[in-house]
Amino acid sequence: MPTFQSDGLTLAYDVFGEGPPVLCIHGFASSGKVNWIDTGWVETLTGAGYQAIVLDNRGHGASDKPYDPDQYYPTDMARDAVALLDHLGIEKAALLGYSMGARIAAFMAFEHEERVVCAIFGGMGLNLINGLSDGNDIISGLRAPSLDGLTHPTARQFRIFAEHTGADREALAACMETSRQPMARADVRRINVPVLVAVGEADVMAGAPEPLAELLPDAEAFVIPKRDHMRATGDAKFKAATLAFLGRTLPTNS
Template sequence: MPSFLSDGITIAYEVFGEGEPVLLIHGFGSSGFINWVATGWVEALNKAGYQAITIDDRGHGQSEKLYDPNDYYPTLMAADAERLLDHLGIERAFVIGYSMGARITAFLALKSPQRVRAAVLGGMGMNLINGLSDSREIIDGLNAEKLSDVSHPTGRQFRIFADHSKADRQALAACMSTSRQPMVIEDVRKIAMPVLVAVGEADDMAGSPEELARILPHGEAFVIPRRNHMLATGDAKFKEAAIAFLGKNALA
């Protein structure tokens, strides 16, 4: 994978196809390949005439691994995404994020609205504002000596995912400590570009998509039928809704 330096940190990325650029920001413990290539997103976007750009968040995939929790605030990861656009010479792009990637997308849209044409927040509803309460259990699960030592359901789920993807669990534990920083409601109201909030019908981690969409000045909600947080990622209806949203805002 190609890479570049973001404030001295090596960030890996890939570019697929041609057309209007869509930056894809993956979720916690994942990677650009796992979240967007393996699930068919890159193929679907290319077929729809878009250029797909994947980034491996710091501490993930082939990007540099960091072990200080202070290196993982969403504002810092949003800055990595913006510097990737700079590196590629892209002035403005559509941005799609999932879960942690959606939080990063929201902070990017808040800090640098001129860079984001429209955004899709997947797997992230009102908990963008409310936060989540199981970070300690996930960190303990990642730091446990072996899977059999992990009893908390969410901690066990993330440990299995990290083991399956051969992730650096120490880096992920540092990331989990700070990457879930909530966004205050006053800042959410400042995100002025169109935003699609897409959450699985059975997702118990994201919070309400409808409530978040009502707070956003130009938000709309999409409920992904019969999907939980993990299974919604590559859902065909999610892809269709997101690509239709991009098309509507490309015309605008």
């Protein structure tokens, strides 16, 4: 994967297709490949006439993995996303974020509005404001010697996922310390770009999508039927809703 520099870190990315750019920001413990390529998102976006830009967040994938929690605040990772657009010479892009990636997208849309056409917050509802209650359990699970005796369901889920993807569990633990920083309700109200809030019907981690959409000045909510947090990522109905939203906010020439 090609790389770029941000905050002294070397971060990996890839670009697929041509057309209006969509910057894809993956979730916690995932990577650009796992979140967007393996789930068919890149194929979906490029097939619809968009350019898909896939970023490995700091601490993930092929990017640098610092162990300092102070390097994982959402504002830091939002700056990484802006730095990638600078590196590619792109003035504005749509943002497609999932879970932690949606939180990063929200901070980017608030702090760097001039770089954002629109945003999709996948797997992130009202807990953008309320925070993640299971964070400390996930950290303990990542640092546990093994899965044996690990009973907390969310902690087990992320530990198994991290082992499956070959992630650096200590970097992920540092990331979880600070990347779950809530966004102030007043700041959410000042996100002025169009937003699609898409959350699985059975997702207990994200919080409800409708109350978050109501707070945002220009937003709509979409419930992904019969999906939980992990299984909503590549859902066909989520993709269709996203393409319809992009068609209204960032249409292609075709």
